[in-house]
Amino acid sequence: MSGTGRLWLLKSPGRWVTLYFLSIAVIAALKLSGAIASPVGFILLAAATFLLFPLARRGADGCTSQAMAAYNRRIVFSSFGYVLGLGIAITLWNRYELSDPAVFAISLLPTLPTFGIIWAMGRYLAEEQDEYLRHRTIMAALVALGIVLAIGIFWGFLEMFELVPHIWAWWVLPVWAIGLGLAQLWQKVRGA
Template structure:
């Protein structure tokens, strides 16, 4: 099946956001390595820009859901996103309780986004399994 115009725009947005994330993360790490203990506005900017790039991926997913005209493809992405959200929130909740009782180490909260992205892969597998059963 050829990619729809909405899917092509989605892929472009995700690639741009991921490239921006990579460059801004390298820049931020470099900044903090060269300015240990920095706390001014530039330090906050260096720390926030990679997060904005990740937020760009979330925006790309949302825009894809709005722009996709094919209802079936939209439903697949909605299901995939719901699985990813349930996966990420479930793991974050479990880890949070384990951490509260000193049974697991503290983890930076941005890993929830990483787990959500992994959950998109789980959601894709769920879609494939459902498709296989429907045949």
């Protein structure tokens, strides 16, 4: 591969996102198979988040607006805080006998970065000058919300009728983010 081809490969945001999701899949498989324990899994998840840092460093160019570049930075740093906060909170919860106020405090570790993700989306929609890009983002966010609502309602009824186990409510953010990514990918493939 030529030097230009390698540079394009390294600079392409899709490649870094793909590597990130592949890393998450491998880490999840290792965790589910019992090959790694919780602290190691969270450390690996936090390390995998570094694969998204090239998105945070990417500035506005022909394919990325100024608002999107700022959004990417905000999302990457908030996502890193979420993974790190979740790992710290679960590790502390599993290893120590904590008082109720301490449990409340550690539950804020992954929650506060979630607020950063919500704020980043709102800021992007307020800052984006291109109506077409703003429309695409709103449509993708609505599809992601629909996915979360549909899965949540369906799972809730299955749970109510005791067909499936209870799951924690924090699943909403990862499912919404995956839905947002899939909706954006669908728009890109369709050329809409």
